[in-house]
Amino acid sequence: MIVRDAPSLPQLLFAIRGSIIVQTAPKILFFTLYAAAILWIDRSLLPLPQVSIAAMGIFGIALSLFLGFRNNAAYDRWWEARKLWGGMIADVRSLARELLVFLGAVPARARVLKTVAAFAHLHRGWLRQSDARAEALRADPAAADFAARRNPPDAALRQIAEVLRAEAEAGRLSDIGRRALSERLASLSLAQAGCERIASSPLPFVYSLLVLRTSYLYCALLPFALIDTAGWFAPLVAAVVAYVFFGLSAVTDELEHPFRDVINGLPLDAMCRVIEIAVAEALDEPAPEPLQPVDGVLS
Template sequence: MIVWQKPNAFRILFTLRGSVIPHIYLQVLLITLLSAVISAVQHWIPGSFPSYGAAPFTLLGIALSLFLGFRNNASYQRWWEGRCLWGQLVYDARSFTRQVLSFIDDDTDSGQRAQRSMVELTIAFTHALRHRLRNTCPWENVERFVAPEHHAGMRKAGNLPEYLLRLIGKELSRSRREQLTSDLMIQNMDERVTSMTIVLAACERIHNTPLPFAYTLLVHRTTYLYCFMLPFGLATSLGWVTPLVCGVIAYTFFGLDALNEEITNPFGVDANNLALTSISRTIEINLLEALGETDLPPELMSEGGYLQ
């Protein structure tokens, strides 16, 4: 995720990291070159292209803007919902840890083991959820927080985050059987586990449900058609300014299209996706600190304005 503390207007104007230019420069260059060729033909052979009014392009441009705007709203809504869900996960992890450490009897070895196990499983769940949403290998971040006897079952699990939540549920059940806390507190802690289950399901819904392909295809085709048709309608009236105008319009429309495509899946690793690694590290630090650990991993800092 791109994070700028104090944006500089000049720097923002020429920055490439986080920009959609690397994804669309070929399309913009193609439209600009096409416009230059059409302008040259119109200049050297006047009357090669009929003079059109601006009305058709204005109407089509308005329609295309509405399509792109609606798709932008849908994509941003998915991005923002993903951020709210991970904010909820931070709240649930901290609240569950506070409840475990406050209300489970730690006067016995069994109680202390239950506390550490559930807090570490919560950290493991956070990392496992991130890796599931990004389709990456989770074992390096997850296994060190899970007891060795569960490693074999963990590797066989089809849904690793859900498997870890089941392990937390078993620890709660064992705490109840051993009367390490009251039934009321078990119920309250289970509500936090249920909330984490809701976060998992909602993130999977966003991850596994793309925007309708037919709508995406319509926007793509309309954008290309409009940008390819535009130079023919502007060459007679704008002359050599046509490549500049068409290039700027192509950058705007292709840029919005590419940005929408990028943030449709907010859990990826692109520059404008959510900083899930940083959020996971924050949860890990907070929960280990609550356990009394002093050898904590460092907080992730932005590098070049980019936060993982």
Template sequence: MVQYNPKDWIIFIFRFHKSDTFRQLFPMMVLIGLYTSGICYLEMAVWQLSESSHVKNIPIMHGLVGFVISLLLAYRTNTAYDRWWEGRKLWGSLVNNSRNLALKLSVMLKDDRDKLYFRRIIPVYASVLQKHLADEETSKTLFDDLDLEMDHHKHRPNQVARGLYQKANDLYVSGKITGDQLIVINSELQSFTDVCGACERIKNTPIPYSYSAFIKKFIFIYVMTLPFGYVFSLGYYTIPVVIFIFYVLASLELIAEEIEDPFGNDVNDLPTQKIASNIKKHIEEIL
């Protein structure tokens, strides 16, 4: 995730980060500029359209549909940000529940070997979940000195969660914790799978294809028809105007595409790997 100071306006304006949409759209902006230049030249030098031409009235269409496209892009951006923010809240709850489970176990358990087991396996869940959501392969070498057999063809977070439940049940059967204590830690154990399921819902449910495709086509047609009418009032100044309008509209769509899946490896995605590392650090301090 990009670290920045939201109060540094000057830096925002004149700095182009590698994730900036300007870098991604620059080739297309050049093509849009060349296209607009061609339309301007044809209308002004070749066709020599008069002020009475009906082509001059095309901006009326842009005024009518401009409000519609602004609503669509606003909804698109808000929906994508809601997914990003929900992902952040889910990982925040994973942090809190991991801490709560470690705190409760640190008081309940007297055997250092049992504490050591949970000290290692609780952070493993966050690490495995991070890689599971990022579609990365993990190996047993990730879990140093932890006797945890993993079948990588199955659901990996569920295997870790099962290990947590199994250990908690073994502690109850052996009399190291009471039934009431088992009930006390059950909510934290259950929350791990709840967080995983909610994250998978975000990961595996993209914006409907027809909706996303329609917005892209709408933006393309809207921008492609801009030069025809504005040449009469702006002349060759239509070129930078059309490029700027395309940059604004396409940037909103690109931003929405990037943040709608917050568990990837893009610059603006959630720092799940860092959060998992922080969970490991906090659990080791507690246990």
């Protein structure tokens, strides 16, 4: 995620990093040259047939609506993913507090909190399809037991349930306490399944097809409408239109998959660190530093 505080105007206008200019530049360039070629042919070789700009306008507005819909849906996925992680952070803090209230500062509390930190790392690993076992083991040496299961984060939570069971059987945890703590775990489980849902259910593929194909058709037809109405500005207008359509498409592609390790993705590493800090503080252990953005990007 890009974290930039009040960038200056030149930064905003000419920033490369974080803009989607890199992915879209080839397409923009292509359609600019294409528009120039059409214009040159019409002026120098033979008059080409034309499409009225009004027809393109209607088409363009319809396309904007569909681009807008896809963009909206992608942004909602991104923001929901962030909400789920925010809820998990709150759950970890509440778990720490509730362990204190119902169990007291016993060893089992530390064990549970360390496992929950490992849970966060394993969950991140699952979402990014990367290997987070090292960090999980650093957070909780006992993570080896559950990190090899089919669904490691779920196994981590089940591991905590075992601890609760043991404490209850030892008479250290009341029935009400058991209930309170296992509801906290259920809340983590729900957030986990929510993230899995976003990660495993992309936007319906057919939208991408519909929008992309229509964008290409649009850009291919546009110069025929610009010959008369934009004259020598035609290549510029074609470039702007390509920038807006393909740019928004590229943004949508990034936000649609909020857990990927891309520049506009969510800072899962930094949020796992926030969880580690919450655990360390609750255990009165020295807390690690929060992750800092590198080049304005928080990973």
